[in-house]
Amino acid sequence: MTRRGLFLFVLLSLLWGIPYLLIKLAVAEVSVPFLVFALTAVGALALLPFVLVQRSFGWLKTHWRAVAAFCLVEMILPWGLITHGEVSIDSSTAGLLIAMTPAVTVAISKLMGSDERLGIRRWTGLFLGFAGVFVLALPTLGGGFLAVVEILMAAACYASGSIIASRWLNDLPATSLTAVCLAGAALIYAVPAALAWPAAMPSTMVVGAILGLGVFCTAIAFATYFLLVREIGPERAVVITYVAPAVSVAAGVLVLSEPLDIGIVAAFALILCGSYLGTWRAPPEPSVSATSAS
Numbered sequence: 001m002t003r004r005g006l007f008l009f010v011l012l013s014l015l016w017g018i019p020y021l022l023i024k025l026a027v028a029e030v031s032v033p034f035l036v037f038a039l040t041a042v043g044a045l046a047l048l049p050f051v052l053v054q055r056s057f058g059w060l061k062t063h064w065r066a067v068a069a070f071c072l073v074e075m076i077l078p079w080g081l082i083t084h085g086e087v088s089i090d091s092s093t094a095g096l097l098i099a100m101t102p103a104v105t106v107a108i109s110k111l112m113g114s115d116e117r118l119g120i121r122r123w124t125g126l127f128l129g130f131a132g133v134f135v136l137a138l139p140t141l142g143g144g145f146l147a148v149v150e151i152l153m154a155a156a157c158y159a160s161g162s163i164i165a166s167r168w169l170n171d172l173p174a175t176s177l178t179a180v181c182l183a184g185a186a187l188i189y190a191v192p193a194a195l196a197w198p199a200a201m202p203s204t205m206v207v208g209a210i211l212g213l214g215v216f217c218t219a220i221a222f223a224t225y226f227l228l229v230r231e232i233g234p235e236r237a238v239v240i241t242y243v244a245p246a247v248s249v250a251a252g253v254l255v256l257s258e259p260l261d262i263g264i265v266a267a268f269a270l271i272l273c274g275s276y277l278g279t280w281r282a283p284p285e286p287s288v289s290a291t292s293a294s
Contacts, residue, residue, distance in 0.1 A: 008224055014247060015217050015220060016244040017246070017250075018251050020098075021091045022210075022212050022213050023091065023209075024086050024091040025205060027083060027087050030202055032080060032196075033193045034193040035083050035210065037192070038210045039214040041183075042214025043213075044183040044186055046215045046219035046220075047219050050179070051179045054173060054175065056176070057180075060180065063172060067169065068184070069164055071181040073157040074164075075185040076185045076189075077153075079154075084150055085150035087147070088147035089148065089151070091248065092249040092251075092252030093148070093264075095247075095248025095252070096136060096264070096267060096268055097271075098154065099271050100132075101159050101162075101241065102159075102241050104159040105158075105159035105162055106122065107126060109163060125274045128270050128273050128274035129271050129274025132271035133152065135263055135266050135267040136148070174222065174226050175223070178222045242272050242275060245271070246268075
């Protein structure tokens with residue numbers, strides 16, 4: 001990996017690892033609808049200059065159904081679910097549960113009729129991943145189980161969003177697509193946010209968390225991801241999924257003094273190993289021509 005690629009990888013690990021910490025800080029003072037509205041609106045405004053430069057939205061007329069579906073399952077539903085879930089559970093737990101997204105993507109693709117054979121390695125990975133979720137959720141059966149279900153539903157939404165993007169939105173301008181979806185999500189949450197508007201100005205810490213979520217963890221993170229894919233390719237970029245949860249756990253433990261017990265460590269190992277094995281693909285065999293040439 002080049003130095004540029006390594007820099008982008010580390011940056012994106014941080015940008016996608018700390019949102020759960022920032023959400024946990026923000027929901028202590030503001031409502032769920034207000035927080036989702038604020039971060040989507042800030043993210044859309046941050047991308048506005050880049051969208052104005054492109055000035056091309058013809059794709060929206062032909063792909064509006066897929067764009068609306070993507071906005072729903074990639075932003076509107078999961079951000080509401082994650083934010084509401086973090087009212088009851090630790091940020092590190094939320095980050096670990098979201099790490100199931102790659103494995104859930106494989107499972108949903110299979111349920112949707114994908115003819116790709118999984119094989120024993122990938123089935124084992126799916127089993128390990130869900131075993132990790134069970135270990136993580138077991139202590140919450142007395143009080144936070146609904147929140148765990150909400151985060152898993154968000155992971156399923158993200159998985160559905162990746163499938164929609166790969167099948168119907170792959171050739172669309174990424175920045176404009178992201179900005180349109182963020183603006184759409186902000187409009188959906190505008191009325192609920194107005195009804196649950198904070199009675200007093202949030203603290204400086206919460207305002208900073210909201211700005212960080214909108215500008216850094218959304219707008220800049222998307223731009224960084226696309227640069228990373230161009231630098232190292234999509235197959236290697238997916239490794240970010242296994243690093244960001246570690247950042248999430250570390251941030252929760254160091255900043256919020258969240259517990260790091262044997263259950264968290266075991267769940268961390270099971271979920272990440274499961275996600276890795278569940279999404280594993282055998283390297284392509286060399287072509288006949290390449291083999292003969294050597």
